[in-house]
Amino acid sequence: MSAYQREVQIALEAVTSAAVLCQNVRQGDDFVALAKSDKSPVTVADFGSQAIVCRAIRAAFPRDLIIAEENADALRTEDQAPLLARVVAEVKKVVPSADEAQALAWIDAGISRDAAPRVWTLDPIDGTKGFLRGGQYAVALALIIDGQIEVAALACPALDDEGSIFWAVRGVGAFQRTAAGDKPIEVTSTSNSAKAALCESVESGHSDHDQSAKIAAALQIARPSVRMDSQAKYAAVARGDADIYLRLPTIAGYQEKIWDHAAGALVIAEAGGKVTDIDGQPLDFSLGSMLKNNRGVVATNGRLHDAVIAAIAKA
Numbered sequence: 001m002s003a004y005q006r007e008v009q010i011a012l013e014a015v016t017s018a019a020v021l022c023q024n025v026r027q028g029d030d031f032v033a034l035a036k037s038d039k040s041p042v043t044v045a046d047f048g049s050q051a052i053v054c055r056a057i058r059a060a061f062p063r064d065l066i067i068a069e070e071n072a073d074a075l076r077t078e079d080q081a082p083l084l085a086r087v088v089a090e091v092k093k094v095v096p097s098a099d100e101a102q103a104l105a106w107i108d109a110g111i112s113r114d115a116a117p118r119v120w121t122l123d124p125i126d127g128t129k130g131f132l133r134g135g136q137y138a139v140a141l142a143l144i145i146d147g148q149i150e151v152a153a154l155a156c157p158a159l160d161d162e163g164s165i166f167w168a169v170r171g172v173g174a175f176q177r178t179a180a181g182d183k184p185i186e187v188t189s190t191s192n193s194a195k196a197a198l199c200e201s202v203e204s205g206h207s208d209h210d211q212s213a214k215i216a217a218a219l220q221i222a223r224p225s226v227r228m229d230s231q232a233k234y235a236a237v238a239r240g241d242a243d244i245y246l247r248l249p250t251i252a253g254y255q256e257k258i259w260d261h262a263a264g265a266l267v268i269a270e271a272g273g274k275v276t277d278i279d280g281q282p283l284d285f286s287l288g289s290m291l292k293n294n295r296g297v298v299a300t301n302g303r304l305h306d307a308v309i310a311a312i313a314k315a
């Protein structure tokens with residue numbers, strides 16, 4: 001029996017149900033998007049997905065803490081009564097017995113922010129802008145124990161025809177879940193950067209496109225970069241669709257959030273790749289909700305890593 005079997009099972013069931021909720025919302029015509037205080041969007045599906053996943057974690061592992069992106073504050077205001085009604089309706093499609101008070105409590109189960117010996121981190125929709133524009137998005141869940149990511153579950157509902165689900169356990173491997181079972185995934189073996197495929201954010205506000213073009217030129221990368229929303233980029237590198245994922249800071253001092261990276265980072269590491277910050281330092285997931293000790297992210301197939309870090313240092 002492999003390590004964390006129950007955690008993997010619960011995490012995969014949770015992200016799969018959440019992905020169904022997200023696709024249900026996407027197939028409708030009203031996402032009910034709100035702008036948060038930082039101007040980033042949040043939709044009925046972000047709240048619904050967080051409710052579904054936190055409910056599952058709470059039920060299976062009641063003592064574990066959860067650091068998730070959203071909270072139910074906005075939904076508790078009178079102005080947002082129609083949005084709350086939509087969230088509850090979407091949650092009920094997946095969990096028929098759910099009521100409003102439960103939906104709110106499940107969302108707020110994810111409000112931890114501090115480090116803990118055993119803590120899950122959840123992005124209920126990573127790439128909300130991608131979700132809204134018909135691009136890629138992900139439901140990303142990871143278990144961090146004593147600061148190390150041990151388990152990852154990553155649903156990419158818009159990847160491939162039917163959506164794709166990835167998971168990893170530290171020291172065990174990275175897999176794509178298919179109808180025919182779990183298929184191990186592996187990064188490419190490209191060591192010639194001229195032949196590499198590079199992926200990055202669609203949003204130039206999330207990763208500096210001008211800088212990545214310079215780095216690509218320095219590495220003699222011939223192909224145009226592939227722009228994709230969300231942690232689907234980590235899945236792309238992990239299964240060999242791309243060789244490099246660059247996330248280059250656009251604002252000095254921006255701190256990345258752990259829910260934007262934990263699941264994807266373990267999937268790549270277990271697929272044989274490497275993930276660091278732009279200085280080549282390992283991402284430090286031991287500090288609570290933020291990657292306070294890191295700047296940006298560089299993920300590669302491993303073989304290309306040193307060359308990419310050197311090109312960034314020069315640029």
Ligand SMILES: Nc1ncnc2c1ncn2[C@@H]1O[C@H](COP(=O)(O)O)[C@@H](O)[C@H]1OP(=O)(O)O
Nearest residue numbers: 040127201202203205206207229230250254260
């Ligand atoms: N200035 C920024 N630099 C890097 N990432 C950002 C920045 N602003 C927002 N993000 C995060 O980028 C993620 C999407 O990344 P991608 O471009 O790869 O799809 C979102 O989770 C978003 O976080 P948030 O939703 O908390 O604002």
Ligand SMILES: [Mg+2]
Nearest residue numbers: 040041069128
């Ligand atoms: Mg967001």
Ligand SMILES: [Mg+2]
Nearest residue numbers: 123126127260
């Ligand atoms: Mg995110």
Ligand SMILES: [Mg+2]
Nearest residue numbers: 069123125126
């Ligand atoms: Mg999100």
